[in-house]
Amino acid sequence: MVISPDARISKFADIDHPVSGTRIDVGPGPGVNSFVKINPAGGSGAVIIHGEGCYIHSGTIYSGNGVRLGCGVVVSANCTLVPMNHIFRDRNCPSREQGLLPNRRRNLNEDDAWIGAKTMNLDGAVLCQDCVLDANLLVVAEVAAHPFQSGKPFRQVGDRV
Secondary structure, three states: OEEOOOOEEOOOOEEOOOOOOOEEEEOOOOEEOOOOEEEOOOOOOEEEEOOOOOEEOOOOEEEOOOEEEOOOOEEOOOOEEEOOOEOOOOOOOOHHHOOEOOOOOOEEEOOOOEEOOOOEEEOOOEEOOOOEEOOOOEEOOEEOOOEEEEOOOOEEEEEOO
């Protein structure tokens, strides 16, 4: 675990030590608010929070196998970033004992992406540069650069100009 002395991390943030080869790397620019939980469970990915002006608000949970937050990324309150999937094929074995599937893609959040409150980014979520997500969305695929996404299921309702 590498955390820059210039990172602004609340003493009430909960960052677990990496397991299974997962790496945590927090650069000098980001802020991590109180009651953020970072639990790098289940894999050899990395949690990379390097972006200048990147901020993770209270109540956000990260648990999984690889995420990158770029410059200016804002993760609003009570979001969930979980880039992993459990195996549950064998009915005769508890799913918690069956391990994890390989990631489809790391959870990537490019520069200046805004993630609305209570949004869930699951395995395969990629937020391209300058995209904005409304609150309470479920993201499992790539979101193009520059749009404003809203609704259930979410769709583009505007552009950032």
